[in-house]
Amino acid sequence: MKAEEKIKVILYGIGSIGQRTGKIAWGRENIQIVGAIDSDAAKVGQDLAELLGFANQTGIQVSNDPQAVFKDTEASIALHTTTSFVEQVYPQLESMARAGLNVVSSTEELLYPFYRHPEKSEKLDQLAKSKGVTILGTGVNPGFVMDTLALVMSSVCAKVKKIKIKRVVDASTRRLPLQKKVGAGLSADEFRTLVKQGKLGHIGLLESMLLIAYGLKWEIEKIDENIDPMIADADYQTEYLQVKKGQVAGIKHTVGGYVKGEKGLDLDLRMYIGAKEPHDSVYIEGEPNIDMIVKNGVAGDIATASILVNSIPKVLRAEPGLKTMIDIPAIHNYAK
Amino acid sequence: MKAEEKIKVILYGIGSIGQRTGKIAWGRENIQIVGAIDSDAAKVGQDLAELLGFANQTGIQVSNDPQAVFKDTEASIALHTTTSFVEQVYPQLESMARAGLNVVSSTEELLYPFYRHPEKSEKLDQLAKSKGVTILGTGVNPGFVMDTLALVMSSVCAKVKKIKIKRVVDASTRRLPLQKKVGAGLSADEFRTLVKQGKLGHIGLLESMLLIAYGLKWEIEKIDENIDPMIADADYQTEYLQVKKGQVAGIKHTVGGYVKGEKGLDLDLRMYIGAKEPHDSVYIEGEPNIDMIVKNGVAGDIATASILVNSIPKVLRAEPGLKTMIDIPAIHNYAK
Numbered sequence: 001m002k003a004e005e006k007i008k009v010i011l012y013g014i015g016s017i018g019q020r021t022g023k024i025a026w027g028r029e030n031i032q033i034v035g036a037i038d039s040d041a042a043k044v045g046q047d048l049a050e051l052l053g054f055a056n057q058t059g060i061q062v063s064n065d066p067q068a069v070f071k072d073t074e075a076s077i078a079l080h081t082t083t084s085f086v087e088q089v090y091p092q093l094e095s096m097a098r099a100g101l102n103v104v105s106s107t108e109e110l111l112y113p114f115y116r117h118p119e120k121s122e123k124l125d126q127l128a129k130s131k132g133v134t135i136l137g138t139g140v141n142p143g144f145v146m147d148t149l150a151l152v153m154s155s156v157c158a159k160v161k162k163i164k165i166k167r168v169v170d171a172s173t174r175r176l177p178l179q180k181k182v183g184a185g186l187s188a189d190e191f192r193t194l195v196k197q198g199k200l201g202h203i204g205l206l207e208s209m210l211l212i213a214y215g216l217k218w219e220i221e222k223i224d225e226n227i228d229p230m231i232a233d234a235d236y237q238t239e240y241l242q243v244k245k246g247q248v249a250g251i252k253h254t255v256g257g258y259v260k261g262e263k264g265l266d267l268d269l270r271m272y273i274g275a276k277e278p279h280d281s282v283y284i285e286g287e288p289n290i291d292m293i294v295k296n297g298v299a300g301d302i303a304t305a306s307i308l309v310n311s312i313p314k315v316l317r318a319e320p321g322l323k324t325m326i327d328i329p330a331i332h333n334y335a336k
Numbered sequence: 337m338k339a340e341e342k343i344k345v346i347l348y349g350i351g352s353i354g355q356r357t358g359k360i361a362w363g364r365e366n367i368q369i370v371g372a373i374d375s376d377a378a379k380v381g382q383d384l385a386e387l388l389g390f391a392n393q394t395g396i397q398v399s400n401d402p403q404a405v406f407k408d409t410e411a412s413i414a415l416h417t418t419t420s421f422v423e424q425v426y427p428q429l430e431s432m433a434r435a436g437l438n439v440v441s442s443t444e445e446l447l448y449p450f451y452r453h454p455e456k457s458e459k460l461d462q463l464a465k466s467k468g469v470t471i472l473g474t475g476v477n478p479g480f481v482m483d484t485l486a487l488v489m490s491s492v493c494a495k496v497k498k499i500k501i502k503r504v505v506d507a508s509t510r511r512l513p514l515q516k517k518v519g520a521g522l523s524a525d526e527f528r529t530l531v532k533q534g535k536l537g538h539i540g541l542l543e544s545m546l547l548i549a550y551g552l553k554w555e556i557e558k559i560d561e562n563i564d565p566m567i568a569d570a571d572y573q574t575e576y577l578q579v580k581k582g583q584v585a586g587i588k589h590t591v592g593g594y595v596k597g598e599k600g601l602d603l604d605l606r607m608y609i610g611a612k613e614p615h616d617s618v619y620i621e622g623e624p625n626i627d628m629i630v631k632n633g634v635a636g637d638i639a640t641a642s643i644l645v646n647s648i649p650k651v652l653r654a655e656p657g658l659k660t661m662i663d664i665p666a667i668h669n670y671a672k
Contacts, residue, residue, distance in 0.1 A: 024494045140492055151668035152488050153630075155646050156476055156639035158360045160669045217670045286669070287642075288635040292628065294489075299624040303492035306623075310491050317655075329654075330666045332487035333496045333622070334553045 007312060008074055010035040010101065012092065013081035014043055014051050014062060016175065017106055020305035021079050023052050028309065029335075035069040036062045066092070070099035077316060079308055080105035084203040086117045090124070093135060097127045103135040104311050106304055108204030110137025111147065112211040112324060125322035134318040138311055138325055140303035141167060142204030142211070145280040145294070146267055148325040151215045153282050153290050160216060160286040164266045165208075167297060170275040171250045174300055176240040182250035182271045183229060184243050191229040191248045201227045202253045202269050209255045209265050215326045218264060224256035230272040238273055249273040307331060343648060344410055346371040346437065348428065349417035350379055350387050350398060352511065353442055356641035357415050359388050364645065365671075371405040372398045402428070406435035413652060415644055416441035420539040422453045426460070429471060433463045439471045440647050442640055444540030446473025447483065448547040448660060461658040470654040474647055474661055476639035477503060478540030478547070481616040481630070482603055484661040487551045489618050489626050496552060496622040500602045501544075505633060506611040507586050512576040514636070518586035518607045519565060520579050527565040527584045537563045538589045538605050545591045545601050551662045554600060560592035566608040574609055585609045643667060 009031055011022045018038070025031045036048045041064075043051060048060040063069050078101045082089055086109040093110075096103050113121045128135050137143070146165050154160050171179050183191045183200050194200040206225060213220045232249035236242070243249050250272020257265035278297045284290040311331045318328035325331075345367055347358045354374070361367045372384045377400075379387060384396040399405050414437045418425055422445040429446075432439050449457045464471050473479070482501050490496050507515050519527045519536050530536040542561060549556050568585035572578070579585050586608020593601035614633045620626040647667045654664035661667075 027494075144492055148666065149488070152485070152666055154669035155643050155667040156480055156634050157669045158363075158638055158642040158645070160671075215668045215670065288638055290634065291631040293631070295627040295629070298492050298626065302494055302624055306494040307491050309494070319653075326666045326668060328665055330484065330488055330662045330664075331491040332551045332662060333490035333493045334551065335496075 006030055006032040007316065008032050008034045008076055009312070010037065010069060010073060010075045010078040012037045012066065012078045012096070014038040015081060017301060017304055018081040019051055020301055021081055021308050022048065024305050024309045025079060026052065031312065033058070033060060034075050035073040036060050037064070037066050037069050038062050039064050066095055070095070070101065075101060077102040077104065077312055080107070081308070082107070084108045086110060086113050086120055090120050093124055094127060097124065097131050097133055097135065100131055100133060102133045102315050104308050104315055105135070105137050106139045106308060107137050108139065108142055109207060111142040111204055111207040112214060113137070113322070115210050121322055128322055129320045132320045134315050134320055134328070135322045136311060136315050136325070136328060138307050140298055140300060140307060142208045143325065144303070144307055145298050146205070146269065147208035147211045150212055150282045150284070151326055153292055154216070154284055154286070157284060157286040157288065157290065160284055162262070162264050162266070162285040163212060164283040166268045166281045167270070168275050168278045169271040169297055169300070170278045171271045172236065172238040172273045178271070178300070179238060179240055179273065183248045184250055184273050185241050186248040188229050188231065188248060195227045200251065202251065202271070205253055205255045205267055205269055209257045209267050211324055212265055213257055214324065218257070218259045220257040220259060222258040224258065224263070226254045228252045230270060232274065234274065236273045243273050250275070306333070310334065342366055342368040343652065344368050344370045344412055345648070346373065346405060346409060346411045346414040348373045348402065348414045348432065350374040351417060353637060353640055354415070354417040355387055356637055357417060357644050358384065360641050360645045361415060362388065367648065369394070369396060370411050371409040372396050373400070373402050373405050374398050375400050402431055406431070406437065411437060413438040413440065413648055416443070417644070418443070420444045422446060422449050422456055426456050429460055430463060433460065433467050433469055433471065436467055436469060438469045438651050440644050440651055441471070441473050442475045442644060443473055444475065444478055445543055447478040447540055447543040448550060449473065449658070451546050457658055464658050465656045468656045470651050470656055470664070471658045472647060472651050472661070472664060474643050476634055476636055476643060478544045479661065480639070480643055481634050482541070482605065483544035483547045486548055486618045486620070487662055489628055490552070490620055490622070493620060493622040493624065493626065496620055498598070498600050498602065498621040499548060500619040502604045502617045503606070503633060504611050504614045505607040505636070506614045507607045508572065508574040508609045510636060514607070515574060515576055515609065519584045520586055520609050521577050522584040524565050524567065524584060531563045536587065538587070538607070541589055541591045541603055541605055545593045545603050547660055548601055549593055550660065554593070554595045556593040556595060558594040560594065560599070562590045564588045566606060568610065570610065572609045579609050586611070642669070646670065
């Protein structure tokens with residue numbers, strides 16, 4: 001195999017996911033990180049080594065001036081991990097595309113932005129095409145276990161009648177922000193109030209369902225979305241917090257997509273403290289039926305960081321535009 | 337969604353897999369079969385309806401003259417299901433590429449032809465590029481459960497140390513040719529003689545391993561391939577044949593790929609009469625570990641026929657050349 005030039009990458013966002021992503025990218029032979037962007041004043045000016053936990057300086061200082069980084073580097077792609085919402089990341093995505101950068105983003109809504117944000121998606125797609133760059137939203141969930149994986153499994157089906165996807169995560173093994181995000185330790189009333197305020201729920205579950213429908217070319221007539229508390233059946237103590245029996249242990253978030261009067265797509269996500277037998281499963285009722293399970297489930301943050309890095313060579317080979325996981329060549333690990 | 341023009345398809349090969357493939361393709365709204373080719377004198381001249389089991393004539397007659405079919409139709413892609421070996425299908429592939437046809441083929445060796453047939457692969461790749469067409473080899477195995485699926489699962493891994501893939505098929509649920517192909521009913525001696533003559537073994541298992549190595553960018557130092565009989569632990573009677581206790585019930589075919597002195601890739605395929613708990617599994621030792629199982633396994637012929645049809649729109653969007661499953665956009669079912 002002939003020597004390849006390293007792919008020059010900018011880290012845009014150096015929070016928890018960004019740091020994990022940066023560490024994986026740094027370890028890849030074919031990748032060179034050339035710039036780092038974060039708006040957090042505590043990080044700006046630091047050498048990337050301090051944030052990624054390396055002993056030796058990298059010579060790359062965190063900047064809060066994206067334009068300056070774009071101007072001073074010759075990167076081909078950005079690993080973008082700032083926030084979950086298209087509304088907020090839109091100016092960032094636009095600025096990267098204008099700078100001629102391909103983008104892989106962990107922004108949950110970007111997995112399938114065409115439904116919630118049709119105008120912004122259209123503008124971004126046009127911009128990306130005019131600049132010859134590809135923009136992709138991905139991650140483990142949304143991005144893989146509850147959407148792409150189900151679609152990939154459907155490749156061996158002549159017909160698909162229904163797809164039922166379940167993800168059960170034991171939140172006690174996850175970081176504090178996730179434990180808080182699922183409402184652990186709240187009362188059921190507090191939980192429901194936060195749900196009403198739009199402050200609880202897994203961002204991207206709707207997008208997962210929409211990506212599957214897009215792939216299958218199913219026209220969804222009705223969407224059914226529910227966010228309910230999982231109540232603790234005993235007292236639990238995690239590394240970070242305590243949940244008493246009867247309090248909220250976490251969340252059950254479901255999204256159903258109806259086709260021809262039937263719930264053709266059924267996504268069920270449970271993340272709670274003390275979850276038994278965590279797993280990811282996909283059941284396809286079709287020809288043939290497919291009954292798949294990933295025992296213990298696919299771990300969260302490392303999986304998201306990994307798929308972001310693993311997608312780089314495929315995004316670079318993809319058609320320009322705002323693309324989804326099924327528009328680009330299949331992503332996989334690679335050693336280099 | 338705007339109305340799409342139908343994709344015009346030629347069926348090249350109308351044996352068992354070709355017939356299943358044709359039936360699925362015929363049922364798809366976005367596909368129009370425009371030609372049918374087979375060399376079998378018993379099929380030539382028949383209306384396709386007779387071979388696919390349709391009540392109404394299709395108006396498409398089976399021809400044994402590929403050039404005439406290419407000339408008389410305006411197809412964009414061929415579904416090619418003739419034989420397993422690149423040596424034999426090479427002239428067919430060449431003629432399709434020259435005619436400007438994209439090709440999806442069930443030829444097992446074509447999954448990853450670059451190792452056994454480097455020169456022919458290079459020539460075919462050049463020809464396909466010069467004609468602007470894509471050639472893909474796929475199927476359920478090789479093509480999906482023991483290669484592409486493992487690679488897709490690795491997309492959420494930061495590192496992959498080893499991949500262990502196992503497929504257990506209960507051959508008593510499969511057609512007679514498969515039951516014979518796995519040696520059911522032979523004595524162990526007869527089995528071993530046929531193995532030595534190269535007449536037993538699963539075609540494509542080596543290619544599955546090589547496709548994974550290609551994806552992971554692993555340089556395989558040593559290949560370890562074994563074909564052993566599975567001996568019947570009791571008497572079995574299938575729809576087609578009888579296997580007595582002590583006779584060969586089927587095959588155990590394994591391929592190992594060594595990297596840095598270790599068996600990094602371990603593929604274990606067992607197809608035999610009376611197999612307990614048939615399944616497909618992928619175990620990745622890495623960061624994180626992935627432990628996946630498809631209960632009952634993915635059914636054989638219908639799955640191969642399905643993935644051939646499902647790959648059509650993705651092959652049409654792929655870069656020109658002789659491509660593999662990980663060079664083209666992810667394949668999935670689609671209703672239209």
